[in-house]
Amino acid sequence: xxxxxxxxxxxxxxxxxxxxxxxxxxxxxxxxxxxxxxxxxxxxxxxxxxxxxxxxxxxxxxxxxxxxxxxxxxxxxxxxxxxxxxxxxxxxxxxxxxxxxxxxxxxxxxxxxxxxxxxxxxxxxxxxxxxxxxxxxxxxxxxxxxxxxxxxxxxxxxxxxxxxxxxxxxxxxxxxxxxxxxxxxxxxxxxxxxxxxxxxxxxxxxxxxxxxxxxxxxxxxxxxxxxxxxxxxxxxxxxxxxxxxxxxxxxxxxxxxxxxxxxx
Amino acid sequence: xxxxxxxxxxxxxxxxxxxxxxxxxxxxxxxxxxxxxxxxxxxxxxxxxxxxxxxxxxxxxxxxxxxxxxxxxxxxxxxxxxxxxxxxxxxxxxxxxxxxxxxxxxxxxxxxxxxxxxxxxxxxxxxxxxxxxxxxxxxxxxxxxxxxxxxxxxxxxxxxxxxxxxxxxxxxxxxxxxxxxxxxxxxxxxxxxxxxxxxxxxxxxxxxxxxxxxxxxxxxxxxxxxxxxxxxxxxxxxxxxxxxxxxxxxxxxxxxxxxxxxxxxxxxxxxxxxxxxxxxxxxxxxxxxxxxxxxxxxxxxxxxxxxxxxxxxxxxxxxxxxxxxxxxxxxxxxxxxxxx
Numbered sequence: 001x002x003x004x005x006x007x008x009x010x011x012x013x014x015x016x017x018x019x020x021x022x023x024x025x026x027x028x029x030x031x032x033x034x035x036x037x038x039x040x041x042x043x044x045x046x047x048x049x050x051x052x053x054x055x056x057x058x059x060x061x062x063x064x065x066x067x068x069x070x071x072x073x074x075x076x077x078x079x080x081x082x083x084x085x086x087x088x089x090x091x092x093x094x095x096x097x098x099x100x101x102x103x104x105x106x107x108x109x110x111x112x113x114x115x116x117x118x119x120x121x122x123x124x125x126x127x128x129x130x131x132x133x134x135x136x137x138x139x140x141x142x143x144x145x146x147x148x149x150x151x152x153x154x155x156x157x158x159x160x161x162x163x164x165x166x167x168x169x170x171x172x173x174x175x176x177x178x179x180x181x182x183x184x185x186x187x188x189x190x191x192x193x194x195x196x197x198x199x200x201x202x203x204x205x206x207x208x209x210x211x212x213x214x215x216x217x218x219x220x221x222x223x224x225x226x227x228x229x230x231x232x233x234x235x236x237x238x239x240x241x242x243x244x245x246x247x248x249x250x251x252x253x254x255x256x257x258x259x260x261x262x263x264x
Numbered sequence: 265x266x267x268x269x270x271x272x273x274x275x276x277x278x279x280x281x282x283x284x285x286x287x288x289x290x291x292x293x294x295x296x297x298x299x300x301x302x303x304x305x306x307x308x309x310x311x312x313x314x315x316x317x318x319x320x321x322x323x324x325x326x327x328x329x330x331x332x333x334x335x336x337x338x339x340x341x342x343x344x345x346x347x348x349x350x351x352x353x354x355x356x357x358x359x360x361x362x363x364x365x366x367x368x369x370x371x372x373x374x375x376x377x378x379x380x381x382x383x384x385x386x387x388x389x390x391x392x393x394x395x396x397x398x399x400x401x402x403x404x405x406x407x408x409x410x411x412x413x414x415x416x417x418x419x420x421x422x423x424x425x426x427x428x429x430x431x432x433x434x435x436x437x438x439x440x441x442x443x444x445x446x447x448x449x450x451x452x453x454x455x456x457x458x459x460x461x462x463x464x465x466x467x468x469x470x471x472x473x474x475x476x477x478x479x480x481x482x483x484x485x486x487x488x489x490x491x492x493x494x495x496x497x498x499x500x501x502x503x504x505x506x507x508x509x510x511x512x513x514x515x516x517x518x519x520x521x522x523x524x525x526x527x528x529x530x531x532x533x534x535x536x537x538x539x540x541x542x543x544x545x546x547x548x549x550x551x552x553x554x555x556x557x558x559x560x561x562x563x564x565x566x567x568x569x570x571x572x573x574x575x576x577x578x579x580x581x582x583x584x585x586x587x588x589x590x591x592x593x594x595x596x597x598x599x600x601x602x603x604x
Contacts, residue, residue, distance in 0.1 A: 053305070054298070054302045054305065055295075055298035055301070056299075090298070211561075212562075215517065216484055216488070219481075219484055219514070219517050219518060220481065220483060220484055220485065221482070223481045223482040223484075223504075223514075223518075224482045226507065226511060227306070227309065230305065230306070230309020230310055230510075231305040231309055
């Protein structure tokens with residue numbers, strides 16, 4: 001166990017972290033700059049500091065990402081102890097404590113989450129990622145001059161040999177492949193590669209309408225992505241603790257006297 | 265008034281502006297600080313570099329700044345100034361109607377002051393709506409469904425208490441209901457900015473106009489679908505429009521969707537001042553064309569005629585602004601203020 005191993009382990013940590021996506025954006029958390037620090041210490045343990053673009057980011061998204069980080073770290077080759085810390089978030093304390101204890105989202109937010117169904121949320125995000133990735137590849141193939149019929153007849157072996165210039169389609173090609181196989185694990189190799197999320201074939205005459213539907217999914221995701229990037233860049237980095245002020249939990253648990261309604 | 269490079273005068277109604285106090289002195293707690301910091305990050309994230317403000321000015325700007333940025337340096341003819349109380353975060357509120365009305369009193373031709381209420385206040389909310397009408401004769405209100413109130417972290421337009429409030433608005437002729445539906449934040453499990461409640465409220469209150477700020481982004485598909493079904497649902501461009509600078513192609517995709525689904529009569533300009541100032545937004549918007557491939561795919565164009573509607577004619581219709589009379593009343597007013 002020596003310091004010499006640290007650089008390669010460090011690289012392994014980052015490699016694993018790039019596999020974790022922001023579920024809302026379908027972009028790696030490392031590209032979004034959410035991982036502020038990932039360190040392998042001299043005893044082999046791992047420390048991760050995590051910061052989202054705003055204090056207000058949805059805690060369920062925050063949890064999904066941190067849970068992804070947890071799973072990524074569980075796969076490290078030397079099975080280290082690790083600490084993951086969320087900074088500067090309105091639920092940072094609750095999440096950090098819960099993560100440390102290995103709790104689920106529902107356990108952490110037992111009093112707050114009510115009917116929270118993270119399973120359904122994950123499924124929605126998987127669908128959005130599938131559509132966004134598919135759109136990028138479809139548009140890339142069209143740009144390449146393939147006819148709609150050629151595109152829609154494509155099977156996986158044909159897909160795998162297709163090559164794109166560097167750009168969005170090239171970036172999304174392996175990601176769409178992964179999403180397709182995850183969605184349809186029992187598909188046959190000669191099944192068409194481009195189908196709807198429900199597994200329906202797309203008739204060549206309907207590709208335009210299908211793309212229009214996919215476009216809006218991406219427009220929504222890009223809106224979040226662009227805002228998050230902008231916000232993240234300008235995020236103030238200091239940590240604030242104001243003694244004696246009510247915390248968020250105080251508000252939620254109604255331990256703060258309700259404000260008077262505005263009166264005439 | 266915006267004068268185009270061809271010399272045509274365009275009447276501009278800025279549908280979404282603020283006169284806030286987010287200063288440290290007014291912050292009640294960490295949430296107040298984080299709230300204005302988040303706004304400032306929007307400002308720095310999407311503004312052209314030469315338009316950036318110092319943080320201290322952004323936190324609290326003067327009535328003179330407001331007037332100058334909108335009407336002297338800026339092209340606005342009339343600005344709708346929205347009220348957002350956030351009294352759980354700010355000692356004196358963030359931008360209350362009292363604060364807005366004070367500045368509007370100085371320039372009554374220029375400002376339309378909108379009120380705000382919180383249906384969760386129950387009976388008090390109803391009393392407050394009467395007060396807003398009698399005291400300020402409001403024509404519109406701004407609803408912020410994610411606002412906290414005691415233990416509640418958000419509400420829906422379809423809540424029974426909300427319906428009582430809208431019934432009263434309808435009765436009193438407060439016709440324009442601006443609803444903030446924007447980027448995803450709180451609360452926990454339920455998305456307070458989900459747009460589906462608009463569908464029901466708009467169906468049930470046909471006499472009211474529902475102006476969905478930020479076009480429901482990032483739920484543009486849901487919003488477009490609803491706005492297509494409901495003739496009384498409008499989209500406000502605040503937050504969507506600044507992308508015209510940083511990501512013009514992306515803005516093209518958004519505006520093409522809106523034109524395709526809602527049509528040119530139901531889209532309203534808004535700067536979201538002081539997050540952004542109207543001058544550069546209007547200049548860039550006037551010069552903008554949707555990229556050919558996107559326009560062709562959706563079969564829409566952003567013509568000068570359509571831009572004129574979006575910049576002012578549509579909002580003038582909703583707020584009963586007689587453009588000729590208003591233009592006459594405003595003639596020369598900028599100079600009299602500038603000379604002060």
